[in-house]
Amino acid sequence: MIWFKISGWTHTGGNVAVSQKRPISIQDASEQLVSFAIDREDLKLIIDSLPDDQGINTISLDYELQILKIISVGWSISVYMDGQQNKAELAETFWKSIHEFSKNISEVSYLTIGKDIDYFQIIRDRLDFYVSSLNNAGKDGDPAAFIGGAFAGNCKDMDNPFVAITGSRIFHLAAIGVKEYLASIDVQ
Amino acid sequence: MDINQLFYHVFSSSFGEIVIVFKNDTFKLKTIYLPGSPSQAFIRSSGDKFLKDEKPSADVQATCQAIKKYFNGYAIDIPWKILDLSTMTDTQKGVLRATADIPYGEVRSYREIAISVGRPKACRFVGNTLAKNPFPVLIPCHRVIRSDHSFGQFGGGAELKKKMIQLEKNHQNRYQRNLK
Numbered sequence: 001m002i003w004f005k006i007s008g009w010t011h012t013g014g015n016v017a018v019s020q021k022r023p024i025s026i027q028d029a030s031e032q033l034v035s036f037a038i039d040r041e042d043l044k045l046i047i048d049s050l051p052d053d054q055g056i057n058t059i060s061l062d063y064e065l066q067i068l069k070i071i072s073v074g075w076s077i078s079v080y081m082d083g084q085q086n087k088a089e090l091a092e093t094f095w096k097s098i099h100e101f102s103k104n105i106s107e108v109s110y111l112t113i114g115k116d117i118d119y120f121q122i123i124r125d126r127l128d129f130y131v132s133s134l135n136n137a138g139k140d141g142d143p144a145a146f147i148g149g150a151f152a153g154n155c156k157d158m159d160n161p162f163v164a165i166t167g168s169r170i171f172h173l174a175a176i177g178v179k180e181y182l183a184s185i186d187v188q
Numbered sequence: 189m190d191i192n193q194l195f196y197h198v199f200s201s202s203f204g205e206i207v208i209v210f211k212n213d214t215f216k217l218k219t220i221y222l223p224g225s226p227s228q229a230f231i232r233s234s235g236d237k238f239l240k241d242e243k244p245s246a247d248v249q250a251t252c253q254a255i256k257k258y259f260n261g262y263a264i265d266i267p268w269k270i271l272d273l274s275t276m277t278d279t280q281k282g283v284l285r286a287t288a289d290i291p292y293g294e295v296r297s298y299r300e301i302a303i304s305v306g307r308p309k310a311c312r313f314v315g316n317t318l319a320k321n322p323f324p325v326l327i328p329c330h331r332v333i334r335s336d337h338s339f340g341q342f343g344g345g346a347e348l349k350k351k352m353i354q355l356e357k358n359h360q361n362r363y364q365r366n367l368k
Contacts, residue, residue: 022224024347032345036226039343041219041322044275045194045209049237073226104312169234176233177226184224 021186026086029187030093036177037073037094038101040066046166054162060155061163065170068151070098071127072171076178086187098123126154147171194218195241196231199252201259203351207231208251209238215247216272219322220255222344258325261359263292266326279305283317290331293360295353297335319343331356 043065047058077094081087102120109117133150134143151167152158191213198207204223209231210216221227231238241248247270258264266288273281286304290296298311298318307313318329319341330352334340342349 024345028345028347031341032224033226035319035341035343035345036230039227039320041320042227042230045218046234046237049192049194104316169237173230173233177228177230180229181224181226 022184023188024185026090026093026187029185030090030097033073033077033094033178034097037070043069050162050166054160056160056162057157064151064154067123067126068167068170069174070123071130072174073178076175080179080182090187144168144172194238196238197241197244197248197252201256203259206255210248215245215270217251217270217323218272220324222324222348224345224348225343255325261355263363264326271323280317283314284321284327287318287329287332288327290328292363293356295331295333298332299335301332
């Protein structure tokens with residue numbers, strides 16, 4: 001089977017391939033980033049692949065991973081758009097949409113368990129916590145490693161290396177996803 | 189090899205690069221990531237969690253061909269047998285089946301889908317279920333739009349949703365002729 005060349009790449013003269021950036025509005029870019037941040041399919045696939053015999057509490061892992069992924073995407077927008085003129089507007093649109101998403105989660109929680117939960121406040125608290133962990137990492141530390149440890153603490157499973165590695169991995173993969181996505185678009 | 193090992197395969201369509209994730213033991217499709225989705229890089233960079241399938245089986249090739257054909261203007265017979273719906277509730281499956289019944293080239297509102305599954309007030313539930321549709325293109329969640337005719341959310345982005353609806357409109361005659 002011969003697979004075709006990736007479309008979106010153009011040949012400029014001889015054999016030099018140049019990537020074309022896709023023009024996109026701030027609203028659409030934000031929508032795609034929000035979809036990515038709240039998408040749990042990839043998280044489910046990661047959780048399913050963890051060993052069954054390590055005593056991992058997959059319920060708290062699932063809950064914390066969703067929050068970590070949202071935070072990682074938001075953090076990556078700020079980092080990978082640094083110096084670009086649309087950074088503030090894209091970040092603001094992203095967080096506004098996450099706020100709306102959080103309201104839905106809070107509403108569903110209230111209807112399901114009858115308890116008032118401010119999901120957006122939980123995200124903000126975790127964000128502060130992870131940012132402080134990143135600050136502890138300093139300039140030379142590996143952010144993903146520090147996030148992994150902090151994540152395991154949030155899961156109340158500090159001593160489980162699988163949990164720390166999973167947190168570290170999700171942070172890293174979410175950051176790569178955002179970095180590559182932002183590199184492929186021209187926000188207008 | 190662990191029978192639960194997940195694989196991914198990357199292929200090109202006329203709309204851009206697509207990634208499918210699947211189990212190879214007895215072929216089951218787990219999810220599809222459309223062009224432009226940041227999840228593609230997430231999967232590709234995940235190391236041993238998802239292995240790149242370098243030698244696609246006949247099932248993988250058939251799935252990729254069906255998706256490619258879709259983006260060239262052909263309808264797809266939904267391959268229900270290969271779709272892994274094991275993590276979905278019966279109501280969520282009902283929403284996907286109602287969505288799958290929307291004819292090629294046509295659109296329905298979230299409310300119409302809610303009514304067709306017997307839950308007329310569950311528009312938001314329908315929206316949330318379709319937003320998490322793991323099989324875009326195969327299960328045509330892009331054919332579900334808001335009652336005010338705006339496109340609504342789509343994993344591949346509103347622009348892609350608009351293009352897919354337009355693509356189907358451009359090729360709708362082919363299927364209307366076949367019905368006569």
